[in-house]
């Protein structure tokens with residue numbers, strides 16, 4: 001019984017040794033040294049190469065090293081009928097909570113303005129509104145989104161959420177579906193995108209979408225780069241309809257050196273670090289899900305391949 005691991009190369013050995021300790025009965029092999037492909041029953045992957053998983057005829061399940069599964073489902077030759085398990089868990093939720101609260105607070109308290117003032121040795125004591133006067137909107141109310149929304153509410157923000165289907169979360173005004181999107185956007189000063197990437201959410205943040213946000217709103221995208229139409233964002237910043245964008249995810253990663261986002265004065269670029277999984281805590285989640293799967297116990301993180309998350 002063997003498992004194949006595909007990750008960004010720099011991290012593969014670190015992951016391999018952790019997973020091997022957690023799963024002593026399963027031989028953990030690297031993608032570049034698969035041995036006999038027929039031994040492989042489990043694949044633990046981040047952005048597997050197109051068509052690559054097909055060579056493993058005895059594959060029983062595919063684990064995404066991350067909460068998103070779009071990078072697995074994007075493979076047009078993905079073996080049919082093989083369950084796909086995502087990885088969530090407390091470390092991913094905690095890291096995303098930190099990222100979202102950090103940047104919402106940064107925008108709320110005008111930290112970028114203060115930094116610029118400091119560069120000019122300019123003492124500018126602005127009084128910012130209270131959090132309860134700042135309307136934050138979180139798109140995507142799965143584990144990460146619901147947790148981020150609740151954390152923002154506990155900091156005192158006026159928080160609403162939006163998702164494809166209806167949700168009920170304490171202290172969060174929940175909107176859902178296309179019909180309620182405009183009302184959700186109209187009441188949002190800081191928009192946080194934590195949606196899964198699906199055919200319905202691809203390019204959702206476009207010109208028309210931005211026009212529904214109040215003038216001066218800011219966006220934080222920690223979902224996927226494909227949620228955003230980049231030129232439409234640049235235009236909305238140029239016309240000052242939007243005040244700023246904080247972007248952790250991009251259509252092309254790493255973000256190409258010549259990309260206009262890098263040097264844009266109203267864009268903060270972070271290199272897809274919003275919620276990175278690590279082999280110690282993430283490895284434990286993966287091992288637990290795999291052992292449950294092997295023992296035929298229910299695994300909550302098996303995704304619906306049809307729905308896309």
Ligand code: GLV
Nearest residue numbers: 065066067068275
């Ligand atoms: C990160 O992007 C993830 O999907 O967990």
